[in-house]
Amino acid sequence: MFSSISRKVLRPRVDWFRPTPELEAELKQIEARILHQASQFDAGAEGYVRHALEGGGKRLRPALVLMAGKAAGGWSESIRDLAVIVELVHVASLIHDDVLDRAELRRSRATCNAKWGTELSVLLGDALFAHGLQLATKLEDAEVARKIAEASRNLCEGEILQTQRRFDLKMSTADYLHLVGLKTGALFRAAAEVPFLLHRCSETRREAARSFGYQLGMAYQIYDDVLDLTGTDEESGKTLGTDLKKGKWTLPVLHALQTLPAAESELLRAGLVEGNGEVVSKIRAAGGIRFSLRKAVDLLERAKGDLQVLGDPHGDLQVLTERLQEFFRQWEG
Amino acid sequence: MFSSISRKVLRPRVDWFRPTPELEAELKQIEARILHQASQFDAGAEGYVRHALEGGGKRLRPALVLMAGKAAGGWSESIRDLAVIVELVHVASLIHDDVLDRAELRRSRATCNAKWGTELSVLLGDALFAHGLQLATKLEDAEVARKIAEASRNLCEGEILQTQRRFDLKMSTADYLHLVGLKTGALFRAAAEVPFLLHRCSETRREAARSFGYQLGMAYQIYDDVLDLTGTDEESGKTLGTDLKKGKWTLPVLHALQTLPAAESELLRAGLVEGNGEVVSKIRAAGGIRFSLRKAVDLLERAKGDLQVLGDPHGDLQVLTERLQEFFRQWEG
Numbered sequence: 247m248f249s250s251i252s253r254k255v256l257r258p259r260v261d262w263f264r265p266t267p268e269l270e271a272e273l274k275q276i277e278a279r280i281l282h283q284a285s286q287f288d289a290g291a292e293g294y295v296r297h298a299l300e301g302g303g304k305r306l307r308p309a310l311v312l313m314a315g316k317a318a319g320g321w322s323e324s325i326r327d328l329a330v331i332v333e334l335v336h337v338a339s340l341i342h343d344d345v346l347d348r349a350e351l352r353r354s355r356a357t358c359n360a361k362w363g364t365e366l367s368v369l370l371g372d373a374l375f376a377h378g379l380q381l382a383t384k385l386e387d388a389e390v391a392r393k394i395a396e397a398s399r400n401l402c403e404g405e406i407l408q409t410q411r412r413f414d415l416k417m418s419t420a421d422y423l424h425l426v427g428l429k430t431g432a433l434f435r436a437a438a439e440v441p442f443l444l445h446r447c448s449e450t451r452r453e454a455a456r457s458f459g460y461q462l463g464m465a466y467q468i469y470d471d472v473l474d475l476t477g478t479d480e481e482s483g484k485t486l487g488t489d490l491k492k493g494k495w496t497l498p499v500l501h502a503l504q505t506l507p508a509a510e511s512e513l514l515r516a517g518l519v520e521g522n523g524e525v526v527s528k529i530r531a532a533g534g535i536r537f538s539l540r541k542a543v544d545l546l547e548r549a550k551g552d553l554q555v556l557g558d559p560h561g562d563l564q565v566l567t568e569r570l571q572e573f574f575r576q577w578e579g
Numbered sequence: 580m581f582s583s584i585s586r587k588v589l590r591p592r593v594d595w596f597r598p599t600p601e602l603e604a605e606l607k608q609i610e611a612r613i614l615h616q617a618s619q620f621d622a623g624a625e626g627y628v629r630h631a632l633e634g635g636g637k638r639l640r641p642a643l644v645l646m647a648g649k650a651a652g653g654w655s656e657s658i659r660d661l662a663v664i665v666e667l668v669h670v671a672s673l674i675h676d677d678v679l680d681r682a683e684l685r686r687s688r689a690t691c692n693a694k695w696g697t698e699l700s701v702l703l704g705d706a707l708f709a710h711g712l713q714l715a716t717k718l719e720d721a722e723v724a725r726k727i728a729e730a731s732r733n734l735c736e737g738e739i740l741q742t743q744r745r746f747d748l749k750m751s752t753a754d755y756l757h758l759v760g761l762k763t764g765a766l767f768r769a770a771a772e773v774p775f776l777l778h779r780c781s782e783t784r785r786e787a788a789r790s791f792g793y794q795l796g797m798a799y800q801i802y803d804d805v806l807d808l809t810g811t812d813e814e815s816g817k818t819l820g821t822d823l824k825k826g827k828w829t830l831p832v833l834h835a836l837q838t839l840p841a842a843e844s845e846l847l848r849a850g851l852v853e854g855n856g857e858v859v860s861k862i863r864a865a866g867g868i869r870f871s872l873r874k875a876v877d878l879l880e881r882a883k884g885d886l887q888v889l890g891d892p893h894g895d896l897q898v899l900t901e902r903l904q905e906f907f908r909q910w911e912g
Binding site: 294371377382388391395402409428 | 627678699716717725735740742
């Protein structure tokens with residue numbers, strides 16, 4: 247199924263994630279801290295944990311913690327720990343995602359399930375998740391653990407909704423945005439908010455940071471979903487095209503289904519259910535991809551509004567948001 | 580494989596878990612609180628959570644929290660929340676266990692994976708676990724969340740070790756006890772200790788409570804493992820015999836392997852690897868079951884020693900421990 251999907255799409259060349267040298271140096275330290283977590287596990291589990299953590303990737307969530315931390319008042323040990331914690335929760339969720347999607351490639355390496363099978367991968371995800379929450383409970387401010395636990399629970403709820411709605415052709419775009427908010431928005435929200443909490447900033451700034459993180463997370467997930475539809479495995483370093491195969495109708499698909507004339511929408515429905523390779527070009531022709539990227543740009547516009555309130559003295563968050571917007575706009579073409 | 584295993588063993592009729600009327604009434608309240616947790620989830624997830632929580636069972640861990648709570652100074656809202664939290668973590672781990680074991684029956688009902696498949700069950704376990712930890716972070720004393728997160732991480736590490744050592748005929752009984760301590764001992768330890776922490780009891784009493792819970796948990800897991808080998812599905816309400824099929828060599832197996840004369844041990848090894856139905860009688864004849872139950876009795880003897888230090892004014896913990904010992908002794912024959 248879907249083996250003949252044409253994924254050729256002109257991809258923009260904007261290097262949207264370009265940390266400042268200062269941030270890059272700090273991210274290297276965070277990377278070392280992330281890898282160091284493996285040594286905290288029982289000797290029998292350490293090797294697996296190390297492989298799972300060595301995957302690398304952009305570490306976008308830790309970067310967001312650091313940028314928000316700098317905007318809120320500077321980097322502290324707690325901020326650095328927080329950067330590690332959000333990444334642990336994220337990596338744990340990726341491990342379980344890959345189990346459920348039977349994905350073989352992640353960040354250009356074999357996934358845990360491809361390497362060690364389902365059983366160990368389920369347990370490894372559990373262990374990383376528990377470890378992340380344990381680290382959170384060790385921070386002095388008990389509110390941090392509360393926020394991380396809440397975001398983690400939301401993430402799980404979002405994943406449940408997503409699984410439940412698989413192959414549901416009646417899913418609305420509102421349903422999609424609700425589940426994306428839980429699945430991805432919540433952890434980005436915590437990553438942006440908690441630094442303001444640690445620096446005891448005003449409730450107004452905290453709330454703006456919450457909102458900023460949430461919009462950014464939603465926009466990022468929409469981008470990730472568009473990439474799954476149109477990218478190639480080589481470009482992204484992970485197994486793509488799994489959403490369609492697994493019946494996860496993302497925003498481009500849902501938009502196309504809901505805006506195409508009845509007869510064409512019916513054809514698309516049939517193509518989706520049969521796993522027909524023509525569906526991606528149908529979705530693109532229906533403007534599903536353009537609509538989704540525009541939605542992401544709009545979300546980032548609201549995020550920029552939040553930046554006015556939260557205060558972004560060094561402009562890091564502003565630059566990140568604008569580069570992402572530019573990237574989406576060029577892609578949209 | 581193992582379809583012809585003879586599991587006929589004379590089982591004692593000791594009703595070892597017989598809560599006082601006061602405890603029974605309180606456990607009913609806790610049960611209602613456990614079920615109430617389902618309503619805390621997103622509407623799309625609520626039904627699944629409700630099924631998972633309705634399974635019932637003895638609720639031994641909540642009972643331990645309540646008994647320890649009474650010994651430490653009485654029942655409070657925090658103690659009741661703690662009883663719910665430890666059960667949520669336990670239920671989450673059972674859901675993942677059943678996924679990994681492909682078990683179909685749990686507490687005489689269809690398991691989540693039998694009902695809804697692997698994907699939803701993995702996510703449901705994650706969500707319950709995250710919810711339990713979230714509840715823990717809401718308690719006033721931040722130390723509670725720390726203890727629960729630590730116990731949860733240990734539980735995951737124990738499960739990883741168990742999976743890693745499957746079919747490992749060179750596993751020692753010490754390895755087994757180490758992993759059982761992580762897998763089961765740690766959560767019992769937290770269930771017994773945290774009430775003493777909430778009541779701000781002395782470090783000496785807390786330490787004794789920790790040790791008591793740990794020994795009790797180890798003894799209980801040994802019993803559970805013996806049951807998997809010798810019980811019937813009808814009696815226990817869950818799919819049994821999965822340990823042998825999955826290559827989990829528990830204490831009776833390991834003891835038999837290590838004490839039988841070389842030639843017989845070799846035959847047992849071959850039987851285990853081939854899935855030969857005669858192995859259970861071989862293990863029994865080698866004294867593996869008797870040895871394991873005796874080990875459990877010894878652990879409970881040490882737990883009784885801890886009771887002298889922690890103080891058990893109402894004698895509930897003493898009665899529980901002695902009834903379990905009596906149960907194991909009668910079984911041992």
